[in-house]
Amino acid sequence: MLTAVLVMALGALVLGAALGYAAVRFRVEGDPLVEKIDAILPQTQCGQCGFPGCKPYAQAIAKGEADINQCPPGGEEGIRKLADLLGREVKPLSAEHGVEKAKSLAVIDENLCIGCTLCIQACPVDAIVGAAKQMHTIIAAQCTGCELCVPPCPVNCIDMQPIAETVETWKWKYPVVDIRPATARAA
Amino acid sequence: MRSLFDFHGGVKPDYHKEASAQQPIAVAPAPTFLVVPLHQSIGGMPRPLVAAGEQVRKGQRIGAADGNLSAAVHAPVSGTVTAVEMRRMPHPSGLFALCVVIENDGREVWIERQPFDIHAHSAEQTRAYLRDAGIVGLGGAVFPSHLKLAPGKAGKLDALVINGAECEPFITCDDMLMRERAAGIVRGIQIMRELLLPTRVLIGIEDNKPQAIAAMQAACAGLSGIEVIAVPTRYPAGGAKQLIRALTGIEVPHGKRSTDYGVQCFNVGTAHAIHAAIDLGQPLISRIITVAGNVESPRNYDVLIGTPMREVLALAQPLPDTDRLIMGGPMMGVAMPGDEVPVVKATNCILAGSKNLFPPPPPEMPCIRCGDCAKVCPADLQPFELYWYARARIFGKTQEYHLFDCIECGCCAYVCPSHIPLVDYYRFAKSEIWARETEKEAADRAREHHEFRQQREERDKQEKSARLAAKTAAGRERAAAALASVTQTEAAPSPATEARKALIAAALERTRAQQVTPANTTDLAPEQQAEIAAIEARRAEIREQARPHLPPDN
Missing domain, CATH: 3.30.70.20 (Alpha-Beta Plaits)
Known part of the structure; x- marks a missing residue:
């Protein structure tokens, strides 16, 4: 009986110490969600979202104080990525924060x-x-x-x-199916 | 006879090679004006070394390699540089890039050509020399060759593969080069051997080029360690990974390079260019180009880099219904934006097209997932999955399906019963992914700069407040000292108020010291003095009149 209690107590101590050590040793600095959101934001630091930079906006999104559609430089794609990350609905860019422009x-x-x-x-x-x-x-x-x-x-x-397109930055276009008007066949 | 290995997939299109291989290589006449693009290889954009109005000699360096991943560019003729300006590039985009325009003086004045003795120089010097001689891979990828001539991570090279397969239809430039200049190619291979020290050299040639095989065998006769091997004719046997698989049996895994497995692959044209650079001292200023397709007399020409494609095409007499120009072959080639674009180091073939020769593809139909594309894919990919995700713009998934192992050979599109332009989708997905990666890098850099700036601002603020605190402390000390001297003479009612008073006194003293007497109140004439006195008197009178209306002062 005593042995069993001692063994269990010892086990609890050892495991507790291991967990305590791991909590200190592998402590995650900062909020990983903010980092993930910040990685999606375009880092323009323009403040169009109403926050003084991309990081504060990321923090506000993480806290639920800001919506995901306030970043015009990130555009529609940025919103989609944020929606994917946070499991929210995709919404159009909020008009009061600006419009998506070419870089x-x-x-x-x-x-x-x-x-x-x-x-x-x-x-x-x-x-x-x-x-x-x-x-x-x-x-x-x-x-x-x-x-x-x-x-x-x-x-x-x-x-x-x-920014002008150069030979190096040029992109292959999305293949478009050529739809010929019906009159061409009749002729 | 050695046993060969088989690579997966491949197709057997109509080759159309005989027509252009009938006649020997002809030297194309040098045009009056040459447009030499500075950026002709993978890597950094070479810096122009000449300006408009300068005289250049044939073979003179006009663009210096930018960093190590780059290759120099040279003047193909002697003459005058008329401009260094933006010109249309032989690129599907039709965009402009910096080119050196040279007016040919027809005198063919060469630079001083001296053979380069590789034994008298270190391997590093030889590689630098080849970079400055503008040697790049002439198979089509235009990767700077000097980088491939360094021993890889493995440190030891098992096999040096020389690619003479030339699997693309219509193209015969490597075939003719091997038939006519086999000795030069073998000499180039010997130079590569000295730099790479491979255990064996394997020259792979498709078995539909018996004359080239015979010529290469004759040139290699008596040399140990070099083997000329006929590989079965099947497109794309000339792909580097496919040829390595066929010759050595090594299957390079997805996302890996052949050098990691002790194999390095060069085109026969590159071998010949290395020979010309080392033994003859000639930089890469011309190459063999097949002119074929919708032309009267298809043939191979030795063309100077920078010659307008129109002039090369004219030599082969294009048929009147020619409606487009393709650089490269019918499987992998790209349509040119116009016929005035120059020949570059990557141009192995100029293919004239017409509606009859290359009829427009039938309309694209939905993918029925028949799997034919996967059966022919030489890179062991699943083209239908890649198509699906590229079409839906789910680029992460395309990368999971190894999109970047796609060599864009076009086999999948060739067999597709729904006529889907599959390669177009892959090219689209690849360039989108590249663009995103560049954007991501730029964003990371911007974040770093922004964080650094914030740190600096914070530091400045702290330093400023520290300075201010130090100043206030000094002021207080002075005040305390003043107070001490005051208390010595008379007893103070309360030290706190005395200290404050002393502080105020010190501040007043400072401001008084800073005050400057206005310059226009000194050295006045008596009449000015009188005027001022009159004005002051008037002011005093007004103040006296206004006194009852002012708040009482103490």
Whole structure:
């Protein structure tokens, strides 16, 4: 009887210690759901969703404080992915947060730039180089096309230009079945 | 006779090879203007080394390799660079890319050509030389060859496979090259052997090219370790994985490379180009191209890179009903956006098409899941599943079904009883997946930059508040010192109020020190002084009048 109790107690202690150790050792930092949502978001950091960046929006979605259809750069596909992840219904993009646009790139007209550094302060991804009273320029490879640099510019020298397709970025189109009008057969 | 292995699937289309293999290779005349695209190989876009107006010599480097995954580009003729500008590319998109336009002066002034002694240089130097000689795979994939001439992860190469199978209908450029320039090819193979040290060399040629087999056997006679092997004619026996399977029996698994299994594969044209670069000092500026299809006299031509396709086609006299140009063969080739596009290193064939030769396909019908496509797929895939998911844009599933092992050979579409353009769906899915991957990478980079920026802002804020705190502390200390001196002279009623007073006094002292006397109140003329006095008097009078209406001050 005593042996049985001791064996069970020992087993409980050992297993408890193992579980306790595992809980400390394999502790998950942060909320994995936020990370997963953040991975789907386009990282434009444009704030069109009403949150100051993609991560805060991801946190709000995870907490249920924001809907999944507030991200215009992510577009319909982003909404579909979020719906898949969270097991929610797909809905159209909320109109108050903006419309889906082709990805574009900010371009500074270097003749007009007065070097005020306001756009540098606005850029969320440090994609603008320049200094006070020196001409600024945009690092195209880092620009996310968030348009946050456009309103602060006092001389309106920043223009959003759609990204042109090149041979490298060109995509094969979805095969379309050629439907010939019925008159062609009759003729 | 050695035993051969069999690869799965494959089809036997009509070959149409005889017509263009009747006559020997002819050298195509150099055109007046050549348009040499800078980006002709897989990898980085070469940087232009010349500008408009510059004189170039034949074989001069005009585009430098960008990084190691890239290959240089050279001037095919001597002459003047008239422009470095965007021109239409021989690509199904019809988009423009940076090209060097050269006006031919007809004098054929070569650069100084010197053989490269591979024994006097290290293997690394030889590879760099081949990169700068613009040597890329001429079988169609245009992968920079110098990267394939390095020993793989295994460290030891079992078999070097030389691909002379040329399975695509209409094309005979490798066939003619082997018949006429077998010695050069074998010389190129010897150079590869020295760099790769393979145990054996296997040259695979389809058995419908008896003359090429005979020529290669004659060239290899007396050389040990090189074997010329006839493989059964079946499309796509010339696919790298298929040929490796047929010759060595090694089946490269999905998603793996043949180098991981000690096999490396090169095209015969590449072997010849390596020979020309090393032994003759000539960079890759021309290649053999089959002109066939809807033409009067199909033939193979030695064409300079950058020659407009129109001019090459004209040599073979296209028939009047020619309505399109295809680069490559009828199975894997792509339609060209126009006939002015230049010949590039990837052009192995210019195929003229017409409605009679290649009638438009019958309308696409629903997939009946008959499985014929899976029976012919040489990559052991399930094309009907791939089609299903690509069509539904479920790209994750297409990758699970090994979409990227598809070599786009077109066998599945060839046998499909519903005439579904299957390869178009696979190409669509592949480019969508690539685009998504690039987007994902860009998003990850943006996230990193944004997080770094936030960190920096946070750090700046902390540093600022620390600075401020230090300043306030210093001010307090000074005030305490002032207070101490005050308490020495007279007894203070309450130290707290005294300390505050001292602080205020110190602040006032600071502002007073910062105050500047306006420049226009010093050195005044007596009449100005008088004027100011009059104004002050008036002000005082007004203030006196306004006093009853003002709130009382203490």
